[in-house]
Amino acid sequence: MNAAVLPDRDAIIIALDQIADPKTGQGLASAGLVRGLTVGEGRAGFMLEVAAADAALYAPVRDAAERALLAVAGVRKAQVVLTAAAKAPTPGVTRVRKGAQLAPDPRADTHGMPPAERLEHVRRVIAVASGKGGVGKSTVAVNLACAFVALGLKTGLLDADVYGPSAPKMLGIDEQPKFEDGKLSPLRVWGLKVMSIGFLVDEASPMIWRGPMASSAMRQMIQDVRWGTAEDPLDVLIVDLPPGTGDIHLTLVQKLAVDGVVIVSTPQEIALIDARRASAMFRKMNPPVPILGVIENMAFFPDPATGAPIPIFGQGGARSEAERLGVPFLGEIPIDIALRKGADEGRPLVATMPDSAVGRVFAAIATSLHGPRP
Template sequence: MSSTPTTEQVNAALATVQDPEIRRPITDLDMVKSVEIGDDGAVHVGIYLTVAGCPMKGRIEKDVTEAVAKVGGVTGVKVELDVMSEEQRKQLQTKLRGGQAEKEIPFAKPSSLTKVFAVASGKGGVGKSSITVNLAAAMAAQGKKVGVVDADIYGHSVPRMLGVEHAPTKVEDMIMPPTAHDVKVISVGMFTQGNQPVVWRGPMLHRALQQFLADVFWGDLDVLLMDLPPGTGDIAISVAQMLPGAEILVVTTPQQAAAEVAERAGAISAQTHQRVAGVIENMSYFTAPGSDEKTYLFGEGGGRTVADGLTKALGAEVPLLGQVPLDVRLREGGDEGKPLVLTDPDSEAGGVLRGIAERLVGKPRGLSGMQLGISPTRK
């Protein structure tokens, strides 16, 4: 006959359960309200939800039940859900901000180790959002902790393309971003009803971007991708002001007319003093099924033209990171919320996108910028 489980054993099991949105153990977040163990091995667990309408409460209840049920001697598990008080939420908010109650943009701090890439294009329709979504999914599949800001306020499309199913959750004035394919996502489309257009001018755009960066709890990200609107307008300028260390990724098509406009989008870095990480040429060519012959529907050389032009204008090498072929599955994956790099990673387009992702963040994070807590001594 197995012995009755102890409180320590149950708490150890609860420590393996992570909040689906915050991605930290519920024990660290003070979400465990109570643990009661009966003489017959039945366990009653009280769990605090951050908010009453938490969209992930079913997931939390299921994970808690499964974790506790694995403890030796447990004969049954009952989970009772409660809701944090306002004071508890404020304490959680302060804990998540590392003890700092005030808002700040974590990626702008000198100690930040997060690589930030602003994905830009000169004009719309070049597949910038598709590239962003697939790069994010590829990086996450490679084990990176990834976030995406859909900063294309007027043309927001990232939530659909990543298959986001839940709205953000608010803990006081902190926003918990939903996750899809292990990628954290925030978009203005999550705060509008239906397909309602956003009619904002410069100051409101700036404030929205600031909220996405400071009010959202991103956690410890390896990479943050920002899907910018086409052109060199307010958002591009705001990104340069808030995140001067962000690197620019320029997306273009092979068409020379598109390339000329894309080069202007990248050349903004000369004024903002940002680095251009490289150029991605999308829709480079089409290969018919069963054929090896490439058809260049939109011409050739646009990506190389942009890379060479920016290299000359900026005085620093700007590489052509890759040429992504036309693939109907890339479009279908965007409509279905299933990125091609996940559904068919070995396809030609999927392989190119995964290669670009590896090239951008393939190296592990080093100690540069990390505070080691070491003080110099004098002899």
């Protein structure tokens, strides 16, 4: 086998054009439904972007398209991501040939985008962000969500980190959400409703697919998940963002009305600089997203003998950063082995040991974000 030979793009487009678009009767490529076509060694995939109301109608089309791709010489793995999105072609879309379109650069979408929509039946959306990776954002998001549950609030967690979804592992989930009546039902665990982009994007997919697919998958997360009903709305949804200030953040804030963002940082200077960048990005959004406060994670290591704080990463950095930003300092979470172990084992500490020192810190943060228990 010659590994360097890629599947032929023209053959792929011709194959896809044999499948009829149920709306227009045209072939899929001619109808402009083949977006973000990616062809790599042994694989091919694209995004099938349709109006939200048509998602169910196009599910068999997606399956047929995957079969058609697999029938093309050299394609061993096919992935067609069905996403429910805007009906009109998105600004920035580049037409390449015969109606096939490349995925738009999400940054180009900032202009002329409709205003952010409120999630149906969700009272409040709080995003957890950081500039730097690995500062404990997911650990904080998961445990903060559990702390809201303990306050008696109906709480959801949306894991939006396409580059490294953590909710399934941190919450010990190994099932897939169900698609019912055209909507995805979140999974229920630890009193939470949980949806992870990890359920939609194959973790084994090469990185190169993830960038362009991420924004579309994110839109599906926003539009197609049934978080609650008119009679039984969600009180709060925590959104765990990927690190950085990239496309996902833009898509999220352009599409989804976020009521506020919590910034997580370690006390280190480098993490603080990134936290500053992240908060500047949220403030520059149109409309600006309020910064609800800063949480300092891995704030210190408690001396095993005395419990006295040993400031491994420096001291007080996030607190003074919060002051500089003019936002509340929400609390400091120490380096804690049980917290780390709980995350690794899918048993969040706040749910299993709410009265531990760390459990109480999260409870205090949840209370200050929400107000005292009614």
